[in-house]
Amino acid sequence: MKFVILALLGFFAIHAQSQDVAFRKSSYNLENGLAIQGYDPVAYFKQFKAVKGNPKFSYTYAGVTYHFSSEENRKAFIETTQKFEPEYGGWCAYAVGAYDGRVEIDPETFKIVNGKLYLFYNFYFTNTLNSWNKDESNLLNKANTNWNKVKK
DSSP states (O other), rough: HHHHHHHHHHHHHHHHHHHHHHHHHSSOOOEETGGGGGGGGHHHHSSSSSSBBBBEEEEEEETEEEEEHHHHHHHHHHHTHHHHSSSGGSSSSHHHHHHHHHOOEEEEEEEETTTTTEEEOTTTTHHHHHHHTTTTHHHHHHHHHHHHHHTT
């Protein structure tokens, strides 16, 4: 009986994990399975700037692949993944907050708020980080609520 229970628990754990991987692949802003267009998520926190990652320092977490600029950053990410992953699946934080949207980002346009990484659209004459900064508290609250709708 214990074996049957353990087998069922294992099955459900694997099934839940595969659903999480499928969800992340469909909900995250990925380019060929790669997050943040290959930029190093740890560098935003440690170097306070966007740094292009190197494919030789890569790590795939629940179906989402990240590149890092160093083995040290890769190890830091593995140890505390939740700390370094961008909010809202790497979509533009302003778009998620302002109108429940999924909009591409410029990986070099970012902000760290309360230890979390937010990325923004910044192309042509539109830099959504500027708009975010004008109403950050309101947009942050809305984005946190809207993400549940956007990620489905």
